[in-house]
Amino acid sequence: MAALDFALDLMRRLPPSNVEDNLAKLCDLVPDLIEDLLSSIDQPLKIAHDNETRRDYLLCDYNRDGDSYRSPWSNKYDPPLPDGAQPSQKLRTLEIQANEAFDIYRDLYFEGGVSSAYLWDLDSGFAGVVLIKKTQDQSKQGLPMKGTWDAIHVVEVEEKKPQSHYKLTSTVMLSIETATDQTGKVSLAGNLTRQVEGDAAAAKPQDHIANIGRLIEDMELKLRTTLELIYFGKTKDIVNQLRNATGTSITKTRDAQYAAIAGAVKK
């Protein structure tokens, strides 16, 4: 196992609510791994504002060059970087369409939040990342609950005929917290990662967006269902195994009663 595998294992165990701090500590501890760490460990997405187009966009390693970030709306770097990395003209056209399409996707599913898509060229095709961030603060509605959904979808496209090949790796980071007198502080935080591959025909370049869109839509549906099961089902079940709210003597009496009824019914 490479050093990076141990680092990833460690990050799968440390509290997900501290991912930024822990990543910084890891970089201090193993400076040789910094590049690998920054590109393989997901962190909650940061939002920046593009003053020219007056739109928000999301930051990640794929739109970063040095200390500057490229806005998907204006295609310009902030702070300005005249020689900053850019997608090719052809790819930029596709990138604009991707951002428009996923802006609509974001609106339909998230009814708010921020989305961004960044594409880059590969030898046999191209790759891209679709980012979505949504936060929710319900304290105004009298419910002391806050939540954040961060999605990072990285797709590799191998352009072929009759069908192109798509490889999608998706991570969703979800955190929900509450604090009341009765419960004290409660924090549910974490992330799940899944991968899927598929083939689909793309007669013209913008067909790739529909193909990628379907993959991402299906993937988020699966992840959402799994997150719901784990966060609000599994962790709650474990709490109820750590502590028996009813009381074992009552449970035993009940079990005995059920057994007696079952026995009587059989006769």
Place this chain on the structure above:
Amino acid sequence: MGDAAVIVSEFLRDAPSGEFMEVVTDVRTLLGNDDLLNSVAPQSFREYNLDQMIVVDTPKGKALVSKFNEVAGGEYLDPANGQVFGFDHIKGTVSGSRAIGGELDGEIEPFRKALEGAAQAYRDEHYPNGGVGVFSSREGGQFVVTVALSSALFNPKNFWGGRWRSVWTIKFKPGGGNADVKGNLRIQVHYYEEGNVQLNTNTEKSKQVPVTDAASFAQAVFKTIAAVENDFHAALDKSYGTMGNTTFKALRRALPITRKKIEWDKITQYKIGGDLGGK
């Protein structure tokens, strides 16, 4: 290398319940400096075990290892089993046992013992996998009895684990008045199949219970503790419902308002804030 020692200690401190050795392995490989690790290990291993309040098997039965029953130099008082046992934090093993010699406070003992009996009954009722320890001390002119409850389950094959810790501190003067009964409840749950999901809760509770004779007092204290913990447990269950049904749904819908998946070939026909056929 001072920073590396601090970082290593903090990583070990933050290991989820039941995964300490896995975190040690990761840290050891990344650090590549066994001398440094060995220098922080004794303190880090001990502090982790004390904070977790691990439950260990001694020849005389299960016992807690916590800061409340630490005697000195790796020895832990276990009044329920009538012993003081040794524990090696690095090896994680019990090493020897001796009789109790003056570690119990005679004046407080009737109260401590009554509370211990009530605590064990409470543990049997609500924490079938848990361990409990009841220890006495003094603070100012007051008697202090500390109840430490630690209940953990580990299922690495199915990628989960967790621990519930309750520490109840009962401060009182014998012969009348009210006892201050303060509780700190902490729950941690970790689920890590193709991901990393953690529940963390932390809450403080405070009640008053009139001081009477040891036996009646012990029953009254645990009636109160049971009520407070049951209320908290029920409130947590209810919070789960709200988090899942309200907050989670408000973050991302299961389906768009059209109640159908997106027709991607027609995506440009959707309008922001409207639906297909848009207004």
